[in-house]
Amino acid sequence: LAHGAAAADAAALPTVASACRAERALLLADAGELAVADALAVDLLAADGVRTGALAPAHLVRGLVAYWQDRLGDARADLEDALALAGPAQLAVAVRAAATLALVCHAQDDRAAFERARRRVEDALQTTGTGGARHAVPADDPGAEQHVSLDVLGRIATSHCRTSVDVVAVLQRALVLAEDDEHAAHRMLERALDVAEPAGVRRPFVELEPLLHDLLLEHLRWGSTHEALVASLVAGDAPRRAQRGGWGNLELTEREHQVLVRLRSTMTTTEIAAVL
Structure with a gap:
């Protein structure tokens, strides 16, 4: 990805270069290099340019780092940006951003925002056919819907880091x-x-x-x-x-x-x- 970013710079392909750097920042975050990943994401987002889906992983990195550092307000802002920018081809980024956002909203006791974020995760899981990660509410409640549990949200949000x-x-x-x-x-x-x-x-x-x-x-x-x-x-x-x-x-x-x-x-x- 580092070589890809350099090659894209040389070929005057800024969106490709941004995509390479954003994906590299996410890999670094998952590998435990939180400070390096966050610095790379900050530099990328600070650069002048059009906000495109290529920047979604960079916002996810900033949101993940802020969440783990217990800066919930900062985390929420970047996770919402990641969700807004992630396109159809970035389903994995969107799911992680939505799952982590749900955890943030739960910690902030914002029930409405928590349910919205959880619904984003549920819709994505249905789209990808991974409904096995879901669990049903008690069977004695016939009118209740199925929901992704808080435990599943936690595994989606954190299992890579x-x-x-x-x-x-x-x-x-x-x-x-x-x-x-x-x-x-x-x-x-x-x-x-x-x-x-x-x-x-x-x-x-x-x-x-x-x-x-x-x-x-x-x-x-x-x-x-x-x-x-x-x-x-x-x-x-x-x-x-x-x-x-x-x-x-x-x-x-x-x-x-x-x-x-x-x-x-x-x-x-x-x-x-x-x-x-």
Whole structure:
């Protein structure tokens, strides 16, 4: 694809060159090179030129990276652009964009937008004859339609991205180990952080936070080279934590909670102040 882009430049075929670069960015993202892929997509989209379907994979890359970095507003904008630009020959791009957009809208609690995005995925699956990936609602509801499940949407959106798949797999392993081997669980959690932090990946931790919460808190005492990230993950989920009862009857402001969580780490008060 890199050679194709260069050859297209030499032949004065800008749309072909853009298509090669956009597809290359998507392959790099799936290979785990999120920063490189995102930079390539940014350069491509910043260049002057007509917005064509050739740019759809570049918008998908930006949307995927933003989603995994938990920048949901940015993700939504680029995923919507990817859907708008993807033509009939780019069904795979459209399906991934729609599935990821559905996850974003679900996280933002935007039910109407979630249903629209899910319908795009369902229509595409019907078109390609892959209806086996669907599941029916309970049989005792004869008037209900079939819908793609949230789990299937997640697999469509994330199964290609090596970094996210690796992080989720390691986190799930850490949760299993936490039942019997605390030290092994913390070593596994540290491994997930080693992969996630350089790429800015946060979304798997956010989605699994209700299950990971106690393990993340203990990880601050266990010792980590990613203390600031762990503290921000634990401190940044006040609404759901309040629903679980988290800190008992303590009525803390969100800011007080952010400080309290970091006091469990080895960070000094000066370092906590600097981070916040």
